[in-house]
Amino acid sequence: MIKNHLLDTLKNLLEAEMKEFKSKLTDIKLEKGYHSHVPRCDLEKADAVELTELLISHYGEHYAVRVTTMVLDAINQRDRAERLRRATVAGQE
Structure with missing residues (x-):
């Protein structure tokens, strides 16, 4: 399941x-059709579970993964970004 990954x-x-992830999340350039970021006030105290829910509810599962990998790349967490990409692609097959 994408949400679990x-x-x-x-x-x-x-x-x-x-x-750093939360900070960069509000600065990342979004693709056309996604006009708003998750509000910073919602991010401040969110733990991993709450952040996952926020991302999915705001962007939908697939774009939430895309945004997450873009942010991970931006904060030099490329290995984690690549693992998430592979896990979510493998889960779709």
């Missing part, structure tokens, strides 16, 4: 990495 990825971020 997304949650596992976010749960494995260290506290400082999660803080």
Whole structure:
């Protein structure tokens, strides 16, 4: 399930990495059709479970994964981004 892969990825971020992730999440350039970011006030106290729910409810499962991997790449967590990409692609086959 995409949601589980997304949650596992976010749960494995260290506290400082999660803080950087949330900060970059509000700055990342979104694709056309996605005009708004998750509000910063919703992100501030969100843990991995809450953040997963916010991302999915705001963007839908597939674009939530895309946004997450873009942010992970932007904060130099490329290995995690690649694992998430592979896990979600494998889950779709």
